[in-house]
Amino acid sequence: MEGLEDCLPLNIYDVDKVEKLKKLDRNVLETLLPNLLEYTQDMNWPVASSVMDILLTFPEEIVSHVQAVLSSDDNNWKWFILHFLVIKLPVEFQFQFKDYLIRVAETPTQNEIAEELDEIAKEILDML
Numbered sequence: 411m412e413g414l415e416d417c418l419p420l421n422i423y424d425v426d427k428v429e430k431l432k433k434l435d436r437n438v439l440e441t442l443l444p445n446l447l448e449y450t451q452d453m454n455w456p457v458a459s460s461v462m463d464i465l466l467t468f469p470e471e472i473v474s475h476v477q478a479v480l481s482s483d484d485n486n487w488k489w490f491i492l493h494f495l496v497i498k499l500p501v502e503f504q505f506q507f508k509d510y511l512i513r514v515a516e517t518p519t520q521n522e523i524a525e526e527l528d529e530i531a532k533e534i535l536d537m538l
Contacts, residue, residue, distance in 0.1 A: 418445050422455040431464060443468060444475050451487045453494055462494050469503040480510050485525040492530045497537070504534060511535050 417434065419427040431439065431446075449461040465472050472495070479491050496507055511531040518528040 415445075417442060419449060419457050419461075422449065422452075422457050425456050425460060428457050428460040428464070432460075436468075439464065440468060440471055443472055444478075447472070447475050447479065450490055450495070451484070453490045458490075465495060466498055469499045472499075473503060473506045477507070477510075480507065485521050485527060488527055489525045489530065492527065492534065497530070497534050501538060505538060508535070508538060 417427070417431060417438070419425075419431075428449075431442070434442075443465065446461050446464060449455065449457050450465070452458060453462070476491055476496065480488055482488070496504060511534055514522055514527050514531040515535055518531075522528055
């Protein structure tokens, strides 16, 4: 879909654009999910909370995009994703991350321990 990049926030401060996103058709919004997920790399960014609210309305559609983040090397982003998104998803969608969560809870790397990913993984597993 041409021109959809114009719907995305211009930067991490573009809260007004995020509010306009909420009024878009779900089918259009779904095509923007991977781009929107990038605005959750730091939940201290002004747009992050509102973007997360949008993402939570697409629990099924967001799974593959979240799995891509969890496969990355960005442990800080993983912490935000687990703490502010995965933990709030319905259980049937949290289950999609079970293998990752078990691995991090049982055999975390030193970097995952430093970011406390093992702790949030255990917390989510307790909910399953």
